[in-house]
Amino acid sequence: xxxxxxxxxxxxxxxxxxxxxxxxxxxxxxxxxxxxxxxxxxxxxxxxxxxxxxxxxxxxxxxxxxxxxxxxxxxxxxxxxxxxxxxxxxxxxxxxxxxxxxxxxxxxxxxxxxxxxxxxxxxxxxxxxxxxxxxxxxxxxxxxxxxxxxxxxxxxxxxxxxxxxxxxxxxxxxxxxxxxxxxxxxxxxxxxxxxxxxxxxxxxxxxxxxxxxxxxxxxxxxxxxxxxxxxxxxxxxxxxxxxxxxxxxxxxxxxxxxxxxxxxxxxxxxxxxxxxxxxxxxxxxxxxxxxxxxxxxxxxxxxxxxxxxxxxxxxxxxxxxxxxxxxxxxxxxxxxxxxxxxxxxxxxxxxxxxxxxxxxxxxxxxxxxxxxxxxxxxxxxxxxxxxxxxxxxxxxxxxxxxxxxxxxxxxxxxxxxxxxxxxxxxxxxxxxxxxxxxxxxxxxxxxxxxxxxxxxxxxxxxxxxxxxxxxxxxxxxxxxxxxxxxxxxxxxxxxxxxxxxxxxxxxxxxxxxxxxxxxxxxxxxxxxxxxxxxxxxxxxxxxxxxxxxxxxxxxxxxxxxxxxxxxxxxxxxxxxxxxxxxxxxxxxxxxxxxxxxxxxxxxxxxxxxxxxxxxxxxxxxxxxxxxxxxxxxxx
Numbered sequence: 001x002x003x004x005x006x007x008x009x010x011x012x013x014x015x016x017x018x019x020x021x022x023x024x025x026x027x028x029x030x031x032x033x034x035x036x037x038x039x040x041x042x043x044x045x046x047x048x049x050x051x052x053x054x055x056x057x058x059x060x061x062x063x064x065x066x067x068x069x070x071x072x073x074x075x076x077x078x079x080x081x082x083x084x085x086x087x088x089x090x091x092x093x094x095x096x097x098x099x100x101x102x103x104x105x106x107x108x109x110x111x112x113x114x115x116x117x118x119x120x121x122x123x124x125x126x127x128x129x130x131x132x133x134x135x136x137x138x139x140x141x142x143x144x145x146x147x148x149x150x151x152x153x154x155x156x157x158x159x160x161x162x163x164x165x166x167x168x169x170x171x172x173x174x175x176x177x178x179x180x181x182x183x184x185x186x187x188x189x190x191x192x193x194x195x196x197x198x199x200x201x202x203x204x205x206x207x208x209x210x211x212x213x214x215x216x217x218x219x220x221x222x223x224x225x226x227x228x229x230x231x232x233x234x235x236x237x238x239x240x241x242x243x244x245x246x247x248x249x250x251x252x253x254x255x256x257x258x259x260x261x262x263x264x265x266x267x268x269x270x271x272x273x274x275x276x277x278x279x280x281x282x283x284x285x286x287x288x289x290x291x292x293x294x295x296x297x298x299x300x301x302x303x304x305x306x307x308x309x310x311x312x313x314x315x316x317x318x319x320x321x322x323x324x325x326x327x328x329x330x331x332x333x334x335x336x337x338x339x340x341x342x343x344x345x346x347x348x349x350x351x352x353x354x355x356x357x358x359x360x361x362x363x364x365x366x367x368x369x370x371x372x373x374x375x376x377x378x379x380x381x382x383x384x385x386x387x388x389x390x391x392x393x394x395x396x397x398x399x400x401x402x403x404x405x406x407x408x409x410x411x412x413x414x415x416x417x418x419x420x421x422x423x424x425x426x427x428x429x430x431x432x433x434x435x436x437x438x439x440x441x442x443x444x445x446x447x448x449x450x451x452x453x454x455x456x457x458x459x460x461x462x463x464x465x466x467x468x469x470x471x472x473x474x475x476x477x478x479x480x481x482x483x484x485x486x487x488x489x490x491x492x493x494x495x496x497x498x499x500x501x502x503x504x505x506x507x508x509x510x511x512x513x514x515x516x517x518x519x520x521x522x523x524x525x526x527x528x529x530x531x532x533x534x535x536x537x538x539x540x541x542x543x544x545x546x547x548x549x550x551x552x553x554x555x556x557x558x559x560x561x562x563x564x565x566x567x568x569x570x571x572x573x574x575x576x577x578x579x580x581x582x583x584x585x586x587x588x589x590x591x592x593x594x595x596x597x598x599x600x601x602x603x604x605x606x607x608x609x610x611x612x613x614x615x616x617x618x619x620x621x622x623x624x625x626x627x628x629x630x631x632x633x634x635x
Contacts, residue, residue, distance in 0.1 A: 042087060044624040045094040052626065059086040061140070070438070087625070095617040097153045100160050107155040108276045109353045112148050114313035115155060130327045130334075164606040164613075176586055178601055179594075183584020185535040188551050190543070190576035191523050192531065192568075193506045195498030202501075204493045212489050213482050220485045221477040223427045226444055230469035231402075231409050231418045232433075232461075233394050238387035244379055252378045253371050261368035263326055267361045268337050269301055269319035274310035274354040288348035288355035295345055301359050310354065323364060333358070394418075395466045399458035402468035406454045409470055422472070437461055443469070450474055499571030506573035510565040519563055519577045535582070547574050556581045 042055035302318025401412035
């Protein structure tokens with residue numbers, strides 16, 4: 001009943017990491033009319049299964065994101081399309097990761113953990129937080145092992161993409177041509193016919209207005225609307241007079257002894273000797289012991305970290321990990337770090353990533369706040385909690401009463417102590433206190449409610465407001481009187497005639513100029529003046545964008561100017577002439593800009609190659625979709 005109000009998403013995990021290369025494909029094996037059903041696997045790609053639970057998880061995450069962006073439920077067709085896209089992405093992702101794996105791309109555990117530690121979703125105060133990491137993954141139904149495996153695959157694909165960028169090949173001729181086009185300058189003159197300017201001098205007769213009104217009567221009607229009665233419950237109206245007593249405040253303060261205390265933080269260095277495909281556990285332990293021996297003999301920790309550590313995120317900083325609170329690292333590492341004295345170095349500590357040698361460089365003591373210091377904060381929190389509790393309770397009661405008394409809101413208002421309010425003129429576009437909330441529009445214009453025989457169920461307007469409503473009066477579209485729409489009709493007719501005149505005058509001038517007359521002279525004969533745009537580049541802001549595009553689509557002049565015309569947004573028409581074209585010259589561009597353009601060209605070429613590779617892998621993959629994954633709704 002109140003599920004939409006009560007269930008609030010916390011945390012965020014980028015489900016897009018599962019869709020490594022987003023190339024939209026329409027797969028022929030997906031029916032156009034289906035519902036999702038359960039199966040052990042969603043699809044097999046070259047014999048490897050994509051679990052159904054992964055498909056459901058990614059789909060639900062995307063669905064929630066799309067619904068939040070749309071501000072409500074998606075149409076059935078959009079949900080079906082989203083399901084297809086989800087499977088398309090997972091299939092393509094699996095085909096690409098298989099290729100990357102078979103091609104020998106590898107990512108070590110140290111690289112994965114360094115990447116994960118840098119993700120903003122898992123940071124608190126700019127530092128990686130292990131509790132936040134665990135809680136965020138748990139809220140999405142993802143295990144750390146599964147998530148880290150996906151990140152490992154993602155980073156491997158990035159290796160492939162980086163390799164394509166580094167190996168992207170383009171000839172000096174191609175680069176020079178890019179610069180020649182990108183930095184090209186065109187000397188242009190033009191005349192613009194703007195209906196907004198021309199329309200001011202156009203008169204419209206009463207007969208024209210009458211004729212247009214009769215011919216387009218269906219365009220001049222009042223919108224369908226409803227007079228809405230509603231009862232609103234809002235958190236801001238709850239618990240206004242509530243003042244928590246001393247006992248409640250003390251209980252809140254003592255309920256979490258750690259809440260108003262900042263943990264001690266420790267700054268550590270470490271040297272990681274990784275256990276991976278290239279180094280066994282015994283070999284890693286032997287090397288860790290050797291490094292520990294060098295440290296014991298007085299060797300510099302930072303230098304050894306730079307030489308031996310397999311943690312790319314800290315090795316170049318002498319192994320420095322910065323400050324961290326308890327729980328930020330894996331258990332064995334965390335336990336060893338918080339057992340050290342300042343300046344002390346641990347023996348090799350085994351974790352899932354290999355062997356760590358840890359040195360405690362500095363500690364920052366924790367601090368706490370007294371009860372009196374946080375009394376006002378606790379009072380505000382208890383007041384908000386009280387208001388929220390009352391809000392949920394009254395909202396649920398309001399929902400029940402509205403359904404029990406479907407033809408009136410008075411019983412619900414009387415029982416809850418709320419007021420029946422009224423808004424006139426609610427349309428299918430929304431309006432008034434409800435804004436454009438699609439859930440309100442759908443509920444008000446549902447057949448039973450629109451007829452006035454039913455109340456709506458509880459509708460959540462936002463996190464702090466909910467309503468039940470009913471239609472007191474339904475008004476169908478009706479013709480608007482001519483006097484009410486006269487000004488609009490006059491504006492329309494002026495615009496139509498001005499647009500026609502703009503195009504007609506522009507095309508006439510264009511025809512004369514293309515027949516051999518000088519454009520400037522033709523324009524002058526019409527009492528106008530040719531605008532001199534000067535040398536234009538592809539990014540010049542001084543002319544309308546559509547005109548600029550047409551200028552650079554025009555052919556280069558061969559002996560005489562090229563004259564063309566173009567229709568612009570809003571009914572405008574422009575006639576222009578391209579008098580000269582000067583290509584860009586790489587040698588006059590600063591070296592830094594040339595390097596930037598070379599890098600951009602390499603990225604562009606690599607992007608094309610990556611997309612082509614992904615499509616080829618998808619097309620050549622053997623894909624089997626679970627028979628019951630997409631089930632026809634008419635079965």
